[in-house]
Amino acid sequence: MDLSDHELEFPCQYPIKVIGKANEDFKRSILQIVHGHFEQKVSDDLISFKHSRNNKYLSITIDFEAKSRQHVDNIYKDLKACNEVVYLM
Numbered sequence: 001m002d003l004s005d006h007e008l009e010f011p012c013q014y015p016i017k018v019i020g021k022a023n024e025d026f027k028r029s030i031l032q033i034v035h036g037h038f039e040q041k042v043s044d045d046l047i048s049f050k051h052s053r054n055n056k057y058l059s060i061t062i063d064f065e066a067k068s069r070q071h072v073d074n075i076y077k078d079l080k081a082c083n084e085v086v087y088l089m
């Protein structure tokens with residue numbers, strides 16, 4: 001993701017939403033990727049899960065403290081590389 005059009009002051013709270021097939025592999029992969037970008041685990045109360053109407057897809061929203069634009073870009077890059085991801089916002 002390119003944040004060059006946005007004026008953000010870092011560090012700041014930054015939400016990422018990831019959508020994929022509703023299964024444990026997807027959930028585990030996304031959490032592993034995100035947690036890998038932090039020294040400490042992202043608090044469970046900053047992560048929310050929502051199933052689609054037919055339970056086929058799972059949306060995971062992670063609201064984390066972004067240290068810099070590069071930090072956000074690195075997380076997006078790793079999430080995009082995950083085959084489990086259907087959509088990323």
